Amino acid sequence: MTRTLLWRGMLAGILAALLATLVARVIAEPQIDLAIGYEASHAAHHAPAAAEEPELVSRDTQKGAGLFTALALYGAAVGGIFSLVFAYGYGRFGRIGPRSFALLLAGLAFLLIVIVPGIKYPQTPPAVGQHETVGIRTAAYFMMIGLSIAAAVIAAHVRTALLRSLRPIDATLLAVGAFALVVGVGQYLLPVINEVPADFPATLLWNFRIASIASQAVLWGTIGIAFGLWAEPVLRRA
Structure with a gap:
């Protein structure tokens, strides 16, 4: 199947x-x-005097x-x-x-x-964006995706553990808070990239x-x- x-x-x-x-x-x-x-x-x-680079792909x-x-x-x-x-x-x-x-x-x-x-x-x-920073920008973005998924997994485990002693709504709210905390800390630690x-x-x-x-x-x-x-x-x- x-x-x-x-x-x-x-x-x-x-x-x-x-x-x-x-x-x-x-x-x-x-x-x-x-x-x-x-x-x-x-x-x-x-x-203005720089030669135009050829377009590899139209x-x-x-x-x-x-x-x-x-x-x-x-x-x-x-x-x-x-x-x-x-x-x-x-x-x-x-x-x-x-x-x-x-x-x-x-x-x-x-x-x-x-x-x-x-x-x-x-x-x-x-x-x-600058061509020299493509690598670090790509790595940082994928790290953010990994952090987001990891935070969701942690929140799911937190909710499962809390369901033993709390009502479902309370366990869910605390799990959402745990997700937001992990994501917030990760976003704070990851580098700031602003090349606009x-x-x-x-x-x-x-x-x-x-x-x-x-x-x-x-x-x-x-x-x-x-x-x-x-x-x-x-x-x-x-």
């Missing part, structure tokens, strides 16, 4: 990637074009096949991992149906992988971040809905 859920999760991830690509193409890519235009004008103003390819390929690979990977986590967790958290549990799990993944890390390291357009130029348009930055969150919301929402629909018949037969 796990193998069946695995390939269905990967298919759900690819479908989610297709829809997320459409959303990103409509609302995120125009913001990236504006950010690239800002970078080009800024570079021309500071170094913007049309980046916005079309390149964007879908990257999101399809990402969607298939996270969809497969999602299905394995679903297979492990289903039936362990009360009497909840597969579709409801898939949606709950997708919402939790969206919170832990997108929202919580984005509080510390919000998304910025590719044209913003002072004269970068605030509206452009805001629109890009909203578009990035919307694309991720479509991705995870589609995975939760599609996988729940495709997993339900498998679990009924089992």
Whole structure:
């Protein structure tokens, strides 16, 4: 059964990637074009005599096949991992149906992988930031994702332990407090990275971040809905 859920999760991830690509193409890519235009004008103003570097991959390819390929690979990977986590967790958290549990799990993944890390390291357009710090920025962001997931695991164990002596609502509130404490301490200890130029348009930055969150919301929402629909018949037969 796990193998069946695995390939269905990967298919759900690819479908989610297709829809997320459409959303990103409509609302995120125009913001990236504006950010690239800002970078080009800024570079021309500071170094007008510098020769223009050749474009290795055209913007049309980046916005079309390149964007879908990257999101399809990402969607298939996270969809497969999602299905394995679903297979492990289903039936362990009360009497909840597969579709409801898939949606709950997708919402939790969206919170832990997108929202919580984005509080510390919000998304910025590719044209913003220094090339020399790509490595440390990437490492810090993935550390924030790992911290968010670890905090959720700790909170789950705290809630389980407190249920022996407290009511469920009290145990849940204390577990949420433990999650917030771990995340807050981790965000305080992780390095601060802010490379957005002072004269970068605030509206452009805001629109890009909203578009990035919307694309991720479509991705995870589609995975939760599609996988729940495709997993339900498998679990009924089992």
